Amino acid sequence: MVVGEITEDKDIVVIGGGPGGYHAAIRAASLGRQVTLIEREDIGGTCLNIGCIPSKVFTHFAREFKKTKHLKEMGMEFGEVVANLSSLQHYKKKKITQLRSGVESLCKANKVEIVRGSASFLSESRIGVENGHEFSLFNFKDAIVATGGDLHYPDGIDFNADRVLKERQIFELEEIPEELIVYGADYISLEITSVFSTLGSLVTLILNEELLFDSSISKELFRQLKKQKINVIKSSTIKTVSDTEEKVIVGLNKANGEMVSIEGSHFVMSGKVKPNLSDLGLDRLRVELTEDDYIQTDREGRTSIPHIWAIGDVTKGPSLAVKAIKQGKAAAEAMAGRSVEVDLQFLPAVVQMSPPIACAGMTEEEARQAGYSVAVSENFVRGNGYAQLADEKDGFVKVVSDSETDMILGIHMMGMGAAELITSGVLGLEMAARDEDFRFPLYHHPSMSESLLEAVEGLKGDAVHMPPRKEELAR
Incomplete structure (x- = not known):
């Protein structure tokens, strides 16, 4: 490496071209700043190229594949339906290329300069x-750190083996695994389980x-997993993974101290994200860093150095693109002198499995622990026309409220359209809706949206498509 003598002056540099970084770059450019976006790999980052988009290609494919039986019942005629993963991979790569090209075009249209390479700070005002x-x-003048996170796994697992896989x-x-062992309790593990x-x-x-859902969601989730003939082993930690010529053998230590072995054709593990x-x-x-080695920021995204900002997985909080995007826009607007902040209180949690799960706000348990006078209502999707x-009768909508003020505290959904419908819930929670x-x-x-309406109506026993409440209604 030879360091040149020429130093270029830049206005804003954004380090990392993932969803947080490119949103920040384009928003800052639209507000009149000159922006340089530095990316060492592909624009779009982990999310677009190897994470969110590829996984959602698979969840969408599985959802459509599952519909074929219902479509035949309705009268749609076609031959034998086969899941061809080779063709799916071709489709996935095509869509990733199209989306990446779209992001690059947006950067160009907004006059965002893209620089390829690995960036590192040399001082508080200079990078190489x-x-x-x-x-x-x-x-x-200003810099935004948006370098994302890296996945980390326990020691002793050989991921070089053909059938021992990272998520x-x-x-x-x-090819579809014959017998798949999935290890993890996050949304990625659940989506992989459902897809395959x-x-x-x-x-x-x-x-x-433990799963971090409302207890009603967890109960229904386990019922759905059983219905889909998925074997669930709870409260277990991995000890060994051995890849033989014919199978993968996983050694587990259960909570009661029992050691068990599970065999399968493939094994996949979900790692833990740490800041890159x-x-x-x-x-x-x-x-300044946190105790967990994340970059400490204020609600605008500003670090302990006033002209350096940090967003996304390098900051504390869920490792989700929605967080990075919101933080990126907020940082760009704060640089322009606008009054902004990022509040993750009602960040929605979504699992694109079958049926999908979407939640926002407090669980029933959290609301009780916080001292609210809790009222809940559950409206099962099977009552929705x-x-x-559509033959999507599994799931329900649960609403958690404070009976003294009628304020909605949390909304938890499982069923068709939940990922889209939760936005209405988030909007209501943000507005402190009653x-x-x-x-x-x-x-x-x-529409599926009527399930949300009737769940709320059920708080007072007024829902038409729910059984009458036996207890005396408090109004």
Whole structure:
């Protein structure tokens, strides 16, 4: 590496071209700043290229594959339906390329300069960018750190074995595993479990920790997993993974101390995300870190150095693209002098499994622990006309409220359309809505949105498609 003498002056540099980084870059450019976006790999980052988009190609495919039986019942005629993962991989790569090209075009249209290479801080106002044998020096006025996170796994597992996979590798398969062992309790593990069970794999799900859903969602989830013939092993930690010529053998330590072995054709593990800061040169700066080695920021995204900002997986909180996108826009607007903040209180949790799960706000248990006078209502999807005609009758909508003020505290959904419908719930939670605020608007019929309406109406026993409440109603 040879360091040149020429240093270029930049206005804003954004380090990392993932969803948080490119949203920040484009928003800052639209507000009149000159922006340089530095990315060492592909624009779109982990989310677009190897994470969110590839996995959702598979969840969408599995959902459509599952519908074929219902479509035949309705009268749609076609031959034998086969899940061809080789063709799916071709489709996945095509869509990723199209989406990445779209992001690059947006950057170009907004006059965002894209620089390829790995960036590191040399001082509080200078960075170096290395790209092969080239090395560039930039002075900057403001910088945004958006370098994302890396996945980490327990020691002793050989991921070089063909059938021992990390969660992103399983979405590169061109054949459906015969017997799949999934280890993890996050949304990715649940989506993998659902996808490959739908496509024909015999799936065993090993939960290494408790699921973080409302108790009603967890209960229904386990019922659905049983219905789909998915073997679930709870409260177990992995000890060994052995890949033989014919199978993968997983040794587990159960909560009661029992040691068990599980056999399958493939094994996949979901890792833990940690901030990707090792090569960023932060040791040269006085940037404050949290106890967990995330970059400490305020509600605008500003670090302990006023002109350096941090967003996404390098900051504390869920490792989700929605967080990074919101933080990226907020940081760009704060740089422009606008009054903004990021509040993750009602960040929705979504699992694109079958049926999908979407939640926001407090669980019933959290609301009781917080001292609220809790009222709950659950409206099962099977009573919804649209769910019946679409043959999507599994799931329910649960609403948690404070009976003293009628304020809605949490909304938890499982069923068709939950991922889209939860946005209405988030909007209501952000506005501190009471039940009457959800009941007053018109909900088109027939639609899945009526399940949310009737769940809210059920708080007072007024829902038409729910059985009458036996207890005396408090009004």
